[in-house]
Amino acid sequence: MSIEKVRSYMKERGLEGRIREFDVSSATVELAALAVGVEGARIAKTLSFKLGDRVLLVVAAGDAKVDNRKYKDTFGGKATMLGHDEASERIGHAVGGVCPFALPEGVEVYLDVSMKRFETVFPAAGSDNSAIEMTLEEMERYSSNFVKWVDVCKNWQGE
Template identity: 45%
Template sequence: MTIETVRAWLADHAPDLTIIDQGASTATVAEAAAALGVAPARIAKTLALRVDEQVLLVVARGDARIDNAKSKAAFGGRPRMVAAEEALTLTGHPVGGVCPFGLATPLPVYCDVSLRAFTSVFPAAGSLTSSVEIAPERLAVLVSAHWVDVCRLPEEPAL
Protein backbone atom coordinates (compact mmCIF):
# COMPACT_ATOMS: atom_id res chain seq x y z
CA MET A 1 0.00 0.00 0.00
CA THR A 2 1.44 3.34 -1.00
CA ILE A 3 0.25 5.15 2.11
CA GLU A 4 2.60 2.83 4.02
CA THR A 5 5.49 3.91 1.79
CA VAL A 6 4.69 7.54 2.56
CA ARG A 7 4.28 6.76 6.27
CA ALA A 8 7.74 5.12 6.32
CA TRP A 9 9.31 7.98 4.35
CA LEU A 10 7.80 10.58 6.69
CA ALA A 11 8.96 8.61 9.75
CA ASP A 12 12.52 8.87 8.43
CA HIS A 13 12.43 12.47 7.13
CA ALA A 14 9.70 14.32 9.05
CA PRO A 15 8.48 12.27 12.02
CA ASP A 16 6.51 15.23 13.37
CA LEU A 17 4.14 15.19 10.37
CA THR A 18 0.96 13.17 10.71
CA ILE A 19 -0.93 11.62 7.83
CA ILE A 20 -4.54 12.76 7.77
CA ASP A 21 -6.74 9.93 6.52
CA GLN A 22 -10.23 11.29 5.94
CA GLY A 23 -11.81 7.95 5.10
CA ALA A 24 -13.45 9.85 2.24
CA SER A 25 -12.04 10.51 -1.19
CA THR A 26 -9.41 13.23 -1.48
CA ALA A 27 -8.55 12.13 -5.04
CA THR A 28 -9.55 15.43 -6.66
CA VAL A 29 -8.89 18.97 -5.56
CA ALA A 30 -12.61 19.55 -4.92
CA GLU A 31 -12.99 16.33 -2.90
CA ALA A 32 -9.84 17.01 -0.88
CA ALA A 33 -10.89 20.59 -0.12
CA ALA A 34 -14.36 19.43 1.01
CA ALA A 35 -12.97 16.58 3.13
CA LEU A 36 -10.37 18.81 4.81
CA GLY A 37 -12.59 21.89 5.12
CA VAL A 38 -10.15 24.19 3.30
CA ALA A 39 -10.19 26.29 0.14
CA PRO A 40 -9.33 24.34 -3.02
CA ALA A 41 -6.30 26.59 -3.54
CA ARG A 42 -4.69 25.12 -0.37
CA ILE A 43 -4.67 21.61 -1.84
CA ALA A 44 -1.14 20.98 -3.15
CA LYS A 45 -1.68 18.86 -6.22
CA THR A 46 1.26 16.86 -7.56
CA LEU A 47 1.34 16.53 -11.33
CA ALA A 48 3.48 13.92 -13.10
CA LEU A 49 4.62 15.51 -16.34
CA ARG A 50 6.78 14.44 -19.25
CA VAL A 51 8.95 17.03 -20.94
CA ASP A 52 10.61 15.41 -23.94
CA GLU A 53 12.07 12.20 -22.43
CA GLN A 54 12.18 13.37 -18.80
CA VAL A 55 9.43 12.76 -16.24
CA LEU A 56 9.17 15.26 -13.41
CA LEU A 57 6.76 16.23 -10.67
CA VAL A 58 5.27 19.69 -10.21
CA VAL A 59 3.53 20.52 -6.95
CA ALA A 60 1.12 23.44 -7.35
CA ARG A 61 -1.82 24.98 -5.57
CA GLY A 62 -5.13 23.32 -6.29
CA ASP A 63 -6.70 26.08 -8.36
CA ALA A 64 -3.64 26.71 -10.56
CA ARG A 65 -3.15 25.40 -14.08
CA ILE A 66 0.08 24.57 -15.85
CA ASP A 67 0.98 27.40 -18.23
CA ASN A 68 2.53 25.97 -21.39
CA ALA A 69 4.66 29.02 -22.19
CA LYS A 70 6.03 29.31 -18.64
CA SER A 71 6.66 25.55 -18.49
CA LYS A 72 8.44 25.54 -21.82
CA ALA A 73 10.66 28.37 -20.62
CA ALA A 74 11.41 26.64 -17.30
CA PHE A 75 11.79 23.05 -18.52
CA GLY A 76 12.91 23.50 -22.13
CA GLY A 77 9.89 21.80 -23.66
CA ARG A 78 6.14 21.50 -23.57
CA PRO A 79 4.87 19.42 -20.63
CA ARG A 80 2.43 16.57 -21.12
CA MET A 81 0.61 14.67 -18.40
CA VAL A 82 1.93 11.16 -17.78
CA ALA A 83 -0.63 8.37 -18.20
CA ALA A 84 -2.13 7.04 -14.95
CA GLU A 85 -0.43 3.63 -15.24
CA GLU A 86 2.99 5.20 -15.81
CA ALA A 87 2.46 7.65 -12.93
CA LEU A 88 1.68 4.71 -10.64
CA THR A 89 4.75 2.79 -11.82
CA LEU A 90 7.13 5.75 -11.48
CA THR A 91 5.82 7.24 -8.25
CA GLY A 92 4.34 4.21 -6.55
CA HIS A 93 1.20 6.24 -5.93
CA PRO A 94 -2.15 6.10 -7.77
CA VAL A 95 -3.43 9.19 -9.58
CA GLY A 96 -5.37 11.07 -6.92
CA GLY A 97 -2.79 10.08 -4.31
CA VAL A 98 0.39 11.13 -6.13
CA CYS A 99 2.73 13.06 -3.87
CA PRO A 100 6.45 13.82 -3.76
CA PHE A 101 7.03 11.63 -0.67
CA GLY A 102 8.27 8.03 -0.76
CA LEU A 103 8.67 7.80 -4.52
CA ALA A 104 9.25 4.43 -6.18
CA THR A 105 11.63 6.08 -8.65
CA PRO A 106 13.75 9.16 -7.96
CA LEU A 107 12.20 12.01 -9.94
CA PRO A 108 13.00 15.71 -10.03
CA VAL A 109 10.45 17.68 -8.00
CA TYR A 110 9.47 21.30 -8.61
CA CYS A 111 7.25 23.47 -6.43
CA ASP A 112 5.34 26.21 -8.17
CA VAL A 113 5.65 29.64 -6.55
CA SER A 114 1.85 29.70 -6.28
CA LEU A 115 2.17 27.58 -3.11
CA ARG A 116 3.96 30.41 -1.31
CA ALA A 117 0.65 32.28 -0.87
CA PHE A 118 -0.18 29.96 2.06
CA THR A 119 1.31 29.20 5.46
CA SER A 120 0.35 25.55 4.99
CA VAL A 121 -0.91 23.35 2.17
CA PHE A 122 -2.26 19.81 1.88
CA PRO A 123 -0.51 17.44 -0.54
CA ALA A 124 -1.74 13.86 -0.92
CA ALA A 125 -0.04 11.13 1.08
CA GLY A 126 0.00 8.19 -1.30
CA SER A 127 -3.63 7.08 -1.22
CA LEU A 128 -7.01 8.34 -2.41
CA THR A 129 -8.07 9.31 1.12
CA SER A 130 -4.94 10.72 2.74
CA SER A 131 -3.00 13.96 2.95
CA VAL A 132 -0.51 15.86 5.08
CA GLU A 133 -0.54 19.47 6.26
CA ILE A 134 2.81 21.16 5.67
CA ALA A 135 4.34 24.58 5.10
CA PRO A 136 5.28 25.06 1.42
CA GLU A 137 8.89 25.97 2.21
CA ARG A 138 9.31 22.85 4.34
CA LEU A 139 7.74 20.71 1.64
CA ALA A 140 10.29 22.00 -0.87
CA VAL A 141 13.20 21.37 1.49
CA LEU A 142 12.06 17.84 2.40
CA VAL A 143 11.79 16.70 -1.21
CA SER A 144 14.73 18.77 -2.52
CA ALA A 145 12.41 20.66 -4.84
CA HIS A 146 13.35 23.60 -6.98
CA TRP A 147 11.02 26.59 -7.03
CA VAL A 148 9.59 27.49 -10.45
CA ASP A 149 6.91 29.75 -11.88
CA VAL A 150 5.07 27.45 -14.29
CA CYS A 151 1.39 27.95 -13.40
CA ARG A 152 -1.29 30.49 -13.94
CA LEU A 153 -3.94 31.27 -11.38
CA PRO A 154 -7.67 31.40 -12.13
CA GLU A 155 -8.95 34.56 -13.75
CA GLU A 156 -10.30 37.21 -11.41
CA PRO A 157 -14.09 37.46 -11.72
CA ALA A 158 -15.39 40.29 -13.86
CA LEU A 159 -16.66 43.25 -11.91
Protein backbone atom coordinates in the same frame (compact mmCIF):
# COMPACT_ATOMS: atom_id res chain seq x y z
CA MET B 1 0.58 0.38 -1.03
CA SER B 2 2.04 3.83 -1.52
CA ILE B 3 0.53 5.38 1.61
CA GLU B 4 2.62 2.86 3.56
CA LYS B 5 5.74 4.03 1.72
CA VAL B 6 4.88 7.63 2.56
CA ARG B 7 4.08 6.70 6.18
CA SER B 8 7.51 5.04 6.50
CA TYR B 9 9.20 8.00 4.78
CA MET B 10 7.49 10.44 7.16
CA LYS B 11 8.22 8.24 10.20
CA GLU B 12 11.96 8.57 9.45
CA ARG B 13 11.44 12.33 9.62
CA GLY B 14 9.23 12.32 12.72
CA LEU B 15 6.12 13.42 10.82
CA GLU B 16 4.04 10.24 10.42
CA GLY B 17 1.57 11.41 13.07
CA ARG B 18 0.56 14.32 10.85
CA ILE B 19 -0.77 12.14 8.03
CA ARG B 20 -4.54 12.32 7.91
CA GLU B 21 -6.63 9.54 6.37
CA PHE B 22 -10.26 10.11 5.46
CA ASP B 23 -13.33 7.89 5.11
CA VAL B 24 -14.04 9.73 1.86
CA SER B 25 -12.01 10.27 -1.30
CA SER B 26 -9.56 13.16 -1.47
CA ALA B 27 -8.48 12.31 -5.04
CA THR B 28 -9.36 15.71 -6.54
CA VAL B 29 -8.76 19.23 -5.29
CA GLU B 30 -12.47 19.67 -4.61
CA LEU B 31 -12.82 16.39 -2.69
CA ALA B 32 -9.60 17.01 -0.75
CA ALA B 33 -10.75 20.50 0.24
CA LEU B 34 -14.01 19.05 1.59
CA ALA B 35 -12.21 16.24 3.43
CA VAL B 36 -9.62 18.57 4.98
CA GLY B 37 -12.01 21.47 5.56
CA VAL B 38 -10.07 24.20 3.73
CA GLU B 39 -10.41 26.21 0.54
CA GLY B 40 -9.36 24.32 -2.59
CA ALA B 41 -6.45 26.66 -3.27
CA ARG B 42 -4.66 25.30 -0.14
CA ILE B 43 -4.65 21.76 -1.53
CA ALA B 44 -1.16 21.15 -2.95
CA LYS B 45 -1.85 19.16 -6.08
CA THR B 46 1.01 17.17 -7.55
CA LEU B 47 1.01 17.04 -11.34
CA SER B 48 3.14 14.43 -13.09
CA PHE B 49 4.81 15.04 -16.45
CA LYS B 50 7.20 13.30 -18.79
CA LEU B 51 9.79 15.15 -20.81
CA GLY B 52 11.84 12.75 -22.88
CA ASP B 53 13.18 10.23 -20.34
CA ARG B 54 12.62 12.61 -17.43
CA VAL B 55 9.73 12.45 -14.97
CA LEU B 56 8.85 15.82 -13.44
CA LEU B 57 6.44 16.52 -10.62
CA VAL B 58 5.10 20.03 -10.22
CA VAL B 59 3.38 20.72 -6.91
CA ALA B 60 1.01 23.68 -7.23
CA ALA B 61 -1.84 25.38 -5.39
CA GLY B 62 -5.22 23.77 -5.97
CA ASP B 63 -6.58 26.70 -7.95
CA ALA B 64 -3.56 27.00 -10.28
CA LYS B 65 -3.39 25.62 -13.81
CA VAL B 66 -0.21 24.85 -15.74
CA ASP B 67 0.63 27.59 -18.24
CA ASN B 68 2.01 25.79 -21.29
CA ARG B 69 4.24 28.70 -22.32
CA LYS B 70 5.75 29.07 -18.83
CA TYR B 71 6.23 25.30 -18.61
CA LYS B 72 8.02 25.15 -21.96
CA ASP B 73 10.20 28.16 -21.11
CA THR B 74 11.14 26.59 -17.75
CA PHE B 75 11.67 22.96 -18.75
CA GLY B 76 12.51 23.27 -22.44
CA GLY B 77 9.69 21.10 -23.76
CA LYS B 78 5.95 20.57 -24.07
CA ALA B 79 3.93 19.65 -20.98
CA THR B 80 2.85 16.02 -21.37
CA MET B 81 1.05 14.44 -18.43
CA LEU B 82 1.83 10.88 -17.40
CA GLY B 83 -1.04 8.45 -17.94
CA HIS B 84 -2.60 6.57 -14.99
CA ASP B 85 -0.52 3.42 -15.51
CA GLU B 86 2.67 5.38 -16.16
CA ALA B 87 2.20 7.41 -12.98
CA SER B 88 1.92 4.31 -10.80
CA GLU B 89 4.84 2.64 -12.55
CA ARG B 90 7.26 5.57 -12.74
CA ILE B 91 6.34 7.49 -9.57
CA GLY B 92 5.13 4.73 -7.28
CA HIS B 93 1.89 6.53 -6.41
CA ALA B 94 -1.45 6.12 -8.16
CA VAL B 95 -3.28 9.11 -9.65
CA GLY B 96 -5.31 10.70 -6.84
CA GLY B 97 -2.54 10.00 -4.33
CA VAL B 98 0.46 11.34 -6.23
CA CYS B 99 2.64 13.35 -3.87
CA PRO B 100 6.25 14.55 -3.68
CA PHE B 101 7.24 12.06 -0.97
CA ALA B 102 8.89 8.60 -1.00
CA LEU B 103 9.75 8.83 -4.69
CA PRO B 104 12.17 6.78 -6.76
CA GLU B 105 15.55 8.30 -7.61
CA GLY B 106 15.44 10.49 -10.69
CA VAL B 107 11.86 11.75 -10.29
CA GLU B 108 12.39 15.52 -10.15
CA VAL B 109 10.21 17.62 -7.83
CA TYR B 110 9.48 21.30 -8.46
CA LEU B 111 7.35 23.48 -6.20
CA ASP B 112 5.29 26.19 -7.87
CA VAL B 113 5.19 29.73 -6.49
CA SER B 114 1.37 29.61 -6.54
CA MET B 115 1.59 28.01 -3.08
CA LYS B 116 3.67 30.82 -1.56
CA ARG B 117 0.60 32.83 -0.51
CA PHE B 118 -0.25 30.26 2.18
CA GLU B 119 1.32 29.46 5.56
CA THR B 120 0.51 25.78 5.11
CA VAL B 121 -0.73 23.55 2.31
CA PHE B 122 -2.12 20.01 2.13
CA PRO B 123 -0.50 17.59 -0.32
CA ALA B 124 -1.67 13.99 -0.62
CA ALA B 125 0.20 11.35 1.34
CA GLY B 126 0.28 8.52 -1.18
CA SER B 127 -3.37 7.50 -1.39
CA ASP B 128 -6.62 8.93 -2.72
CA ASN B 129 -7.94 9.45 0.82
CA SER B 130 -5.01 11.08 2.64
CA ALA B 131 -3.29 14.41 3.19
CA ILE B 132 -0.60 15.95 5.35
CA GLU B 133 -0.42 19.61 6.41
CA MET B 134 2.98 21.21 5.79
CA THR B 135 4.58 24.61 5.77
CA LEU B 136 6.29 25.67 2.55
CA GLU B 137 9.67 25.23 4.20
CA GLU B 138 8.68 21.66 5.11
CA MET B 139 7.47 21.03 1.55
CA GLU B 140 10.89 22.07 0.28
CA ARG B 141 12.80 20.10 2.94
CA TYR B 142 10.80 16.85 2.79
CA SER B 143 9.93 16.56 -0.90
CA SER B 144 11.98 13.74 -2.42
CA ASN B 145 14.44 14.91 -5.07
CA PHE B 146 13.45 18.59 -4.68
CA VAL B 147 15.09 20.66 -7.42
CA LYS B 148 13.80 24.24 -7.08
CA TRP B 149 10.85 26.62 -6.94
CA VAL B 150 9.35 27.44 -10.33
CA ASP B 151 6.68 29.73 -11.78
CA VAL B 152 4.82 27.58 -14.32
CA CYS B 153 1.16 28.16 -13.40
CA LYS B 154 -1.63 30.63 -14.15
CA ASN B 155 -5.15 31.47 -12.94
CA TRP B 156 -4.22 31.80 -9.28
CA GLN B 157 -3.54 35.56 -9.22
CA GLY B 158 -6.80 36.61 -10.76
CA GLU B 159 -5.22 36.31 -14.23
